[in-house]
Amino acid sequence: MRTALKIGLLSVLVLLLAANVFGGGQAKEDKVKLVYLSKWNVGEVTQEIVNDAIEGWMADNPTVEVERLWSGRDVNAKLMAMIQGGNAPDFYDEDPNLVEESLGKAGLALDLTPYLKSVNAHNSSKKVIDTFSKGFFEPWTFRGEINTLPIQQYLTVFWYDKTLAREWGITRTPDTWPQFLDTCAKIKNAGLAPIVMDGGINFYNMYYFSHLADRIEGMNALLGAIYDKSGASWNKPGFLQAQRYVKELRDKDYFIDGFEGYQFPAGQIDWVQRKGAFLLIHTYMPIEVEPSKPDDFVFGSFPFPSVPGGKGSQYDITSQVGGVAILKSTKDPDLAFDMLKRLVSMESQTRMAQEALNVPTIVGPKLPDI
Numbered sequence: 001m002r003t004a005l006k007i008g009l010l011s012v013l014v015l016l017l018a019a020n021v022f023g024g025g026q027a028k029e030d031k032v033k034l035v036y037l038s039k040w041n042v043g044e045v046t047q048e049i050v051n052d053a054i055e056g057w058m059a060d061n062p063t064v065e066v067e068r069l070w071s072g073r074d075v076n077a078k079l080m081a082m083i084q085g086g087n088a089p090d091f092y093d094e095d096p097n098l099v100e101e102s103l104g105k106a107g108l109a110l111d112l113t114p115y116l117k118s119v120n121a122h123n124s125s126k127k128v129i130d131t132f133s134k135g136f137f138e139p140w141t142f143r144g145e146i147n148t149l150p151i152q153q154y155l156t157v158f159w160y161d162k163t164l165a166r167e168w169g170i171t172r173t174p175d176t177w178p179q180f181l182d183t184c185a186k187i188k189n190a191g192l193a194p195i196v197m198d199g200g201i202n203f204y205n206m207y208y209f210s211h212l213a214d215r216i217e218g219m220n221a222l223l224g225a226i227y228d229k230s231g232a233s234w235n236k237p238g239f240l241q242a243q244r245y246v247k248e249l250r251d252k253d254y255f256i257d258g259f260e261g262y263q264f265p266a267g268q269i270d271w272v273q274r275k276g277a278f279l280l281i282h283t284y285m286p287i288e289v290e291p292s293k294p295d296d297f298v299f300g301s302f303p304f305p306s307v308p309g310g311k312g313s314q315y316d317i318t319s320q321v322g323g324v325a326i327l328k329s330t331k332d333p334d335l336a337f338d339m340l341k342r343l344v345s346m347e348s349q350t351r352m353a354q355e356a357l358n359v360p361t362i363v364g365p366k367l368p369d370i
Contacts, residue, residue: 032064034336037082038093039075039322045287045356046152046322049348050093057342066339076102083108090330091340096140096148099325109147110326115337116146122345131344131362140321148323151343152352153359154282156207156318162298164192164274173302175314177215177245180305184254187277193256195249196276198267207280208249211304211318212242218311238310245307265289272297280304282320286370287357299370321361 036054040047047070054066071078075094079102082088088108092099103109116129116137124131137146160173168190174180184194198204213222216238225233249255256276259267265288271279272289274297279285286299306314324343326336342348349360357368 032332032335034064034066034091034330034332034339035069035087035089036066036091036093037069037071037075037079037089038091039073040070040093041072042070046352046358049351049356050151050343052351053342053345053348054339057339061335061339064335064339079103088327088329090327090336092325092327094148094322094325096150096321096323099148099323100142103325103327104142104145104147108328109145110328110330110333110336111145111147112149112326112337113144113146115333115341116149119337119341122342122347124346128341128344131364133363136361139319140323148325149340149344150321150323150361151348152284152322152356153361154284154320154322155359156211156280156282156320157301157303159271159279159281159285160277160300160302161272161274162300163296164277165300173300174305177212177305177307181248181252184249184252184278188252188254192274193276194254195278195280196256196267196271197259197280198262198264199260200263200266204281208246209242211280212245212307213239214316215304215307215312215314216241216310219313219316221311283357283359287355301370319359 038047038050040050051068054068058064058066069078069089075092076098079089079092092103092109094102099109117127119128120126121128121131129137136150140146140148140150158173165171168187170183170186174183187194210222214220217236221233221236221238225236225239228234256267256270262270268279268281268285268289269292270276272293274294283301303314303317306312324340326333326340330336344362346362346364349362350365352358353360353365353368357370359367
């Protein structure tokens, strides 16, 4: 009887030992898992900043694993496939307007407003929303809800090379449309293309018309016309005038030869290699062309010029943001937001400014020196 009891106890001890030795897999399975679906590709500067922020958060939360799916610019197709397959991600990294179209209108995005107002920012006594400037979220509020946390911000400006400008004797950038045309004429006469544009990108082609329309008819006039179901807004004379100004640029051959056939990023590479003077594009461009620029190339920029007599100002600057949404289907929204707020910490936003050369979304980080 004692022998049988000993054997029985020994068997129990062996089983317990085996559980301890081989039970690591079970512990790993019990780890909370979040899935981050992103538009960034591995190796892009922003991808590295986001990845480091997530790694830092996981180090502080060892019971959580964040799976990262770096899906590139076709991320929306990946999102739809995951939702239809019943394995929706917890996070979706995209432009707030695209988030609204993909998730918000369908009621699939978590309203972040309560979290923004009640949760402290990372390593701060301020609420997350108070680290942003007043009114920052207004353009990205839909149906009274904020479904995307902006983590990067881009402005649309004209870029030029300060080194070349000195060689041309240009000491002041143009403030008005007539001044811009005069500068283009001077550059063309010097034998250089005044304007470079990646014609293969459809929305880049629109920027001259859209900016001129808003300079003439007022900020967001074009957006208002697009959403005017009656179509009456298109009768405003400024839209026709804007198109005439764009035609003038074409008629005077101010765009670089062959721009219509450029495949991105051919245009901006030609620009940074000094085959043209001006490039109208977002503030994320410098980081994209940095490896191709000459050593003495010095980035300079100025806002799209005003139009005399127009309702818009030169300093009505178009801003776009990239952000991250949390899907309603996430099993732990509190945990998900705790991770998400790490992307708008002072550390992450400082890196967005200094390394990715973005305009930070929160107040405080130093702007990049370009």
